[in-house]
């Protein structure tokens with residue numbers, strides 16, 4: 731309960747940050763978004779497969795071999811990656827989205843900054859995964875993941891295994907920066923699922939830096955060059971820290 735109260739205290743700067751660093755683009759006529767998230771239907775259960783190396787993780791059957799190869803390649807370099815979330819049903823997404831919220835509808839806009847509403851999550855497709863760094867002090871689904879060895883390794887190598895970062899810093903879709911959330915686009919069926927997102931909201935960041943709630947540009951301590959160009963920034967502002975705490979407190983079911 732105390733954690734949730736803390737989250738509520740932090741939601742005000744979260745709203746300010748959302749306004750400052752990623753103004754949502756106008757919705758296109760062809761795509762109906764909810765709080766900037768695109769609609770995704772639920773994968774057929776027969777199309778899903780448990781990932782042998784990640785107990786409890788289920789993904790689209792054709793994505794599993796590439797994920798296993800990715801985990802093996804990371805381990806060969808001493809990087810131990812785990813997962814916080816893989817396939818999520820629409821029903822489960824509803825529980826995640828409303829977890830801890832007394833009035834889910836009232837805070838929906840703020841929660842949607844870092845978690846998709848039910849029916850609008852890439853996790854429902856079976857192609858998206860939230861990675862975690864095992865053994866570190868960065869908790870799951872926090873932006874500090876970017877600075878962990880696993881986060882840095884994924885930025886360099888995940889595309890070699892068919893994965894792309896769905897929500898980079900400053901993404902044009904207007905969703906919060908999620909360095910842990912990757913979607914697999916290694917086959918035509920997967921690319922079809924994300925065609926709208928790729929066409930309307932390219933995965934490369936729209937802006938190279940983040941801004942504080944007061945509008946000051948933050949000089950990040952680390953910049954990573956993305957494959958194909960563009961930089962990913964790390965926020966050092968206290969509002970950035972507030973976002974980490976708020977997302978952590980509100981995302982965990």
Ligand SMILES: [Zn+2]
Nearest residue numbers: 858859860911
């Ligand atoms: Zn995710």
